[in-house]
Amino acid sequence: MLLQYNKPDTPEKPMLAIELQDIVFHYPSSPPEHALCIPHWQVPPGQRLFLHGRSGSGKTTLLRLLTGMMSPQQGQIRLLGENIQSLSPPQRDTFRAQHIGQISQQFYLLPYLSVADNIRLAAVLAKKPSAFLDDRIYQLLEQLDMPPALFHQPAGRLSQGQQQRVAIARALINRPALLFADEPTSALDEASTAAFIRLLLQNLATDTTLIMISHDHRQASWFDQSVALQDLTSVRNGL
Secondary structure, rough: OOOOOOOOOOOOOOOOOOOEEEEEEOOOOOOOOHHHHEEEEOOOOOOOOEEEOOOOHHHHHHHHHOOOOOOOOEEEEEEEEHHHHHOHHHHHHHHHHHEEEEEEOHHHEEEEEEOOHHHHHHHHHOOOOOHHHHHHHHHHHHOOOOOOHHHOOEEOOOOHHHHHHHHHHHHHOOOOOOOEEEOOOOOHHHHHHHHHHHHHHHHOOOEEEEEEOOHHHHHHOOOOEEHHHHOOEEEOOOO
């Protein structure tokens, strides 16, 4: 009789939302000693994380690396288990569109397109099926307290607060696994900042990982975890 060896079951390692290993990045115009260096960083799925640091410390540089807009000279970036550096530029664009939502200080809405079309465009770029898309758009806008009368208004006619809501809806339309917010409240007063963060967190899916970047560490109390960039990396001026 042949004895069969069965490999014991080992629990699968849970997939991380973000994993950085031995990252080194510097701009071609900057000397290597001004590099952004992150030895190791892991973020679990569903985390609401606040990343703060002084202006010019490298926060936006890190965000561009995380979104695949730039690549490090050294190290590995894995998002949702995918090594994004191994993807071709078109594959990276598709991955970004399908899995990453972004909100920035400037909302980058197309002023001549309607509110609904600005949001619909994000779904089109992600190659999402069109079935029930309009229902999803209207549902999001209603949750964000946007009156139905504004759905077909050109985005350029909206107030700043209304444009802010459209930017949130556009970032959430594809139900992204990752959402990056880069200084989205830097032009807002304290009350408007609180309203924005509350609105964003209320409409975020429980399994979406949120990284919000700001120089204003007073916002940290809204988040599960607060991390100072200097605790992750050695950063010098020029990033």
